[in-house]
Amino acid sequence: MGETFEGWTSWVEDAYLLCTPEDPECLKHHYITRTEKDEPQYTVEEEIAMMNEQIENSEGFDIDFSLFRCLFNYHLVDPDDIDFVEEPETNGDLMKRLSKESLNVFNKEEGTEFEFVKVVKANFHYSAGFMFLITFQVLDPSDNQEKLFQARVRYSTRFPAEYVFCRPRPDPEVDSDETSEEDFNGV
Numbered sequence: 001m002g003e004t005f006e007g008w009t010s011w012v013e014d015a016y017l018l019c020t021p022e023d024p025e026c027l028k029h030h031y032i033t034r035t036e037k038d039e040p041q042y043t044v045e046e047e048i049a050m051m052n053e054q055i056e057n058s059e060g061f062d063i064d065f066s067l068f069r070c071l072f073n074y075h076l077v078d079p080d081d082i083d084f085v086e087e088p089e090t091n092g093d094l095m096k097r098l099s100k101e102s103l104n105v106f107n108k109e110e111g112t113e114f115e116f117v118k119v120v121k122a123n124f125h126y127s128a129g130f131m132f133l134i135t136f137q138v139l140d141p142s143d144n145q146e147k148l149f150q151a152r153v154r155y156s157t158r159f160p161a162e163y164v165f166c167r168p169r170p171d172p173e174v175d176s177d178e179t180s181e182e183d184f185n186g187v
Contacts, residue, residue, distance in 0.1 A: 012059050013060070013127065014055065017044065018072060020069075026069075032069065034066060038069075051074070060125070061123065063123055077122035079092030080092065092119065095119045095132065095134055096116075098163075103166055114138040114141070117138055119134060119135075119137075129155055129157075131155075132154075135148055147169075
């Protein structure tokens, strides 16, 4: 039939604009946290550039969504919502489950014994399902220190989850205070 593109799940997708603040539909989305009253006000082009810079610097894991009035293809995961699951499970429960399984795969492949502690934050974009970019905390039994890990997981309700990668978090170049650890407490 044709060649399939190997590695498409690890490719970092650029931001694309879904709607601008002038679009009344844009304000209906709970992802939007910035309004016309907030300063400074950026143009749509400036927001696209800022979003793409943050995506490039962090591979989509560390985005400060509080900077944007526009709605893009990247979004925060609301741990208390049920966007991706059916009740009684929550998005937070799903992120916890996907993080644990990613860590299990990592431990098996690397011969390590990191222990899952909690989800810190998660972003997503659509990708033949959903591509989750999850940051979570682990305990390293070798030094009894907590460390941050990242997992990229393609998720669909129709197919098994694809654990693209799990790794220790690289040194961050973009800091985001948008989602704090408290947002996922109790997960």
